[in-house]
Amino acid sequence: MISCPKCGVSNPEESRFCRACGAPLPGASDGEGGGRRCPMCGAMNPPDSVVCERCQARLVPLIAEESATEAEEAPEAAPPQAAPFSAEISPPAEGEPDWLAELRATMEEAEEPGPEETPPVEEVEVPEWLTGSAPPAAPAETAEGEEEVPEWLQEVALYSAPAEEPSPPGGEGAAAPEPPSEAAPPGREETEVPDWLREVLPTESPPGEEEGPPEWLEAATPSEAPEWPAEGGEETALPRGDEGAVPFTEVPPEAAETAESAASEIPAWLREVEEAAAPPPLLLEEEAREEEGPPAAEESVESMPTWLLEEAAPAEAPAEEAGPEAPGVSKGGHVFTSEEGVPSLEPGEVPDWLKELAPPAEETPAAPPLEMEPEHFEGLVPAEIPDWLQALRPREEGEAAEEPVETEGLLEGLRGTLPPSPLIGAVEKAVAVPSVTTKPASVARAELFQELLTRPVISPRRVEKKPRGPMGLAIQRLVVGLLVLVAILAPMGGVWLPMEEGPGSAVPAVRADVQVAYDTIETRVDRGTPVLVAVEYGPGEAEEVDLVARALLQHVLDRGGRLIFVSTRPEGPALADRLASSLDGADEARTVNLGYQPGGASGVQGLLADLARRPIYPTGGPATEAAAMEGVTSAEDVGLIVVLGGQTEDLLAWIEQTSARYPDLPLVAGISARVEVSAQPYLERAGAGALRGMVVGLPGTAVYYDLRGVEDVHLPYYLQAMAMSQWVVAALMVVGMVVFLVVGGKGR
Amino acid sequence: MTSDLIGGIVGAALTVLILSYVLFGDNPLYRLALYTLIGASVGYVVAIVVGTVVFRVALPSLQQGGARPYSLLVPVVLGILLLFKGFPRWSALGNISTGFLVGVGAAVAMGGALLGTIIPQVGATGPISEWARGGASALGNGLIVLLGTVCALLAFTFTLRRRSGLSGMGASIVGFLGQIGRLFLLSAFGAVFAGTLIAALTVLVRRVYAVVDVVLEVWRLFGG
Structure with missing residues (x-):
């Protein structure tokens, strides 16, 4: 065991620094022959090494040579700074602030609890890297902890041990450390502090600049200077609580004055930044070393990791400009004092200040003030908030009251959760989705389709067809x-060819329907009898039907009848004219063409009902002026209807409309052979009673001519x-x- | 050369062009004659419809008015609405006229079919007693008509036997009668085809003889 020459606390044999006050222990050395210990891996390196031979970590921080030189010259002239942190409770002094008195009482109460109140579980919950920060309760436990924690971190833990001791009340390790010894080994400073650390040490400003404000503060107008130093008076010379860093230990009068001046020199924005940055509530050993002299401070810097040193490096220049540092404020603007003596390092969590040390420190001075006094808004013109941003503004109660209240759902009872939209109201009711039931037949088809899809593809056998050449078809x-x-x-x-009536005869056997047609004309047509002739065929059937038509109509004309031509087909009037021109005796007095009547069956009915109002084709004159129309106004005035058709539909239209309205009106048809089958059921002799007789095609014409005793040269x-x-x-x-x-x- | 001869020559030429399809199939000469016939028919139909219906029936009726001029209001309005059928955007206005025409045509056709076809045909079938009174031929004719009608209807039994409730002997009888009905149908279709063939041959004979007549006429005209 090695007793600390400064505070008297016993330390393990292998300790190089005091676990209580961090002072270098006698007999401890940097290793064999001296050298630089790697802050990362703890390995010893030669004194002139810049990079660790083991882990390649940088041993010498990147510090300008000038500042290093000044740091070597400054130790003697360094102003007294805040006393090192110590858990020793000194008796209350006169003029001591209330908060310090309360803290003192708390510290005294923290030392009174017995060992039975110590919660042993908390040590288990502390992370490994922090276990070393707690003071070892026993040498054996310390030895175990040293195996897992790097030495540099153990040294940091030793430095912060006095600040953590009050937190776990009682316990063996929580014994109050002895007051720091004022006598530091003089020769030890030079041996333990490496050269690179001397370069890091803050350079002392010239004596003339100590009392005066920094340049940046001199440039500021008096109105811009913070007002709190004047308002605070003597009692509030030092900011307490969260307003600033307060040294936990007793502050010497000189240091207190320096702290007051330094605190007064800190602008308000910097103080707020420090508050936001949660300054570490512990007093680093650096300040304790400052009371003893520069070597102690150098040791504290040496024990800090490299990244912590780099964190402090950027803020070095402003610190130099500011002259003597304020007590409790580090170079980077961080306060390393503990607030009311309560350590902020809780077991199991990383302090915020340690997290914030890792990123670059330039963001700290650039942070804007979070709160500003009303006078700071003078002269500022409020910017116009765009509409979209205004819509996102939190609504006040009055505005929300105008919005509808949600009546259902998770937002029931809340106002203004959703803006009223016409689209929402547009959906009145959901479209009913019909229930889909899969039928067994559908399933069977689906299975069959699936089977067909999964069936292996078999290429069909190619059927070679003999190409039929164009010559073959031709x-x-x-x-x-x-x-x-x-x-x-x-x-x-x-x-x-031989016919029924003997070789060389061209006349086929007499058919009954032709005989009936002949007899009907013979009996129903007399001189002047109007006969309504429906020309219902086109040019395609004209070669066939014209023969039949000539046979029938010539018979009518020979009987003295009058022909009234009508048609429901556009080609009918022209064919009727040609037909009339081929008949003997078909003059204007006995024939009239009433032209085309549209409408199909309706047109037939219209013709039967009204014949007198039809115009004459092609002149267009009134039908009543035609001689053949004398005494004829409707189908009731005609003695016979002759239908000349080449299509079944036309013939049936005439048969149906005539038999429906004029059942006693005889109807004779001269039709094409293709219509014969359809017309047979309507013959009167078959019982239907609508069609008296018909002459079909060329054979029927030949029979009809034979019945009439007329010879045609071409017909045979x-x-x-x-x-x-x-x-x-x-x-x-x-x-x-x-x-x-x-x-x-x-x-x- | 008379007009009849010229017409006959043109007709004969067109006939030969149409008959060229028999030897050469679809060829330009056949197409020429075909398009000439179709174009002439369509042009003639349009001319007849416009000249006869519009200028000789509709307009004179509107000009004269008659004793009841208001009676022409409905046809005129319906006719004007029917013209909107030519414009897709306003074709809906023509649906009224179309509906009127279709409705009236269907009503007239239905009445004619009922009174002129269905009732007379059913009545012509007559009871079996009249068949016997008409002799053996009438009885045989009646039985054939009855058998043909029933079997032809059964021939259109396309439903599944299981669903129709037919099974066993009943299904076999229906199937057999359906086959007989198909024979009646084939006979009817054969008769229609025969009539169509006779009509076509008649037209062909007339046209061939017309061409021969024209050739002989031209031959005589040129001193043959």
């Missing part, structure tokens, strides 16, 4: 066309040609089917 068409053409032209070459050729072409077509169809069954089947 030959087929040519063969078919030639056969039909030969069949058509064969009658002209004297080739005749037409019949023979059509009959031969039908045989040819039928033969081609049979051959085609056979070829398809034989060749086509093999091909597949």
